[in-house]
Amino acid sequence: DAKTTQPPSMDCAEGRAANLPCNHSTISGNEYVYWYRQIHSQGPQYIIHGLKNNETNEMASLIITEDRKSSTLILPHATLRDTAVYYCIVRSYNNAGNMLTFGGGTRLMVKP
Amino acid sequence: EAGVVQSPRYKIIEKKQPVAFWCNPISGHNTLYWYRQNLGQGPELLIRYENEEAVDDSQLPKDRFSAERLKGVDSTLKIQPAELGDSAVYLCASSLDGYNEQFFGPGTRLTVL
Numbered sequence: 001d002a003k004t005t006q007p008p009s010m011d012c013a014e015g016r017a018a019n020l021p022c023n024h025s026t027i028s029g030n031e032y033v034y035w036y037r038q039i040h041s042q043g044p045q046y047i048i049h050g051l052k053n054n055e056t057n058e059m060a061s062l063i064i065t066e067d068r069k070s071s072t073l074i075l076p077h078a079t080l081r082d083t084a085v086y087y088c089i090v091r092s093y094n095n096a097g098n099m100l101t102f103g104g105g106t107r108l109m110v111k112p
Numbered sequence: 113e114a115g116v117v118q119s120p121r122y123k124i125i126e127k128k129q130p131v132a133f134w135c136n137p138i139s140g141h142n143t144l145y146w147y148r149q150n151l152g153q154g155p156e157l158l159i160r161y162e163n164e165e166a167v168d169d170s171q172l173p174k175d176r177f178s179a180e181r182l183k184g185v186d187s188t189l190k191i192q193p194a195e196l197g198d199s200a201v202y203l204c205a206s207s208l209d210g211y212n213e214q215f216f217g218p219g220t221r222l223t224v225l
Binding site: 042043045049087101102103104 | 116152153154155156157168203205213214215216217218219
């Protein structure tokens, strides 16, 4: 499984864009990049995923570099409710389906 | 649409006692997962079910942990006997199948004294 590296913590001012980086230099050609977040005392929540192209949904944007060795999750206008641990995961498959291997994640603190 | 339901939310037991956690996945989701999350770490997969069949239980400590998913819907995870190191949050997740996004429940926080 490709491993990911994320900064352990980041701060962001409320209303500003939060840019969360992730390195996945050993990613394979058929592996997707997934992002989940976990708000305190809740289970992880799916945010977005991508393979090669940049992706955007109502929650966030995902920018993947051309060589696919790194990516950035962008929360365009962070709010206090975005304070959470954000996990970047390279999704691998075994014979029976997908595996999510969580790392330590980035603890994002959005400050007023 | 109702999410993944887990109960209880919190459980405190003494070591060597048994404990069970219950999970009701999202309706129509064939794949069910149990994860364990230690304090300050990301979740770790314990077991994955496709309908009623356990297709990946390589990380489940089989000497004391057991799980079942009767009729391919609800699932129960049991620990017997519990040890101090079992204190953690136990998360249940479900997905339409093994290739779609996983939706997580709120978890059960277990404290073993």
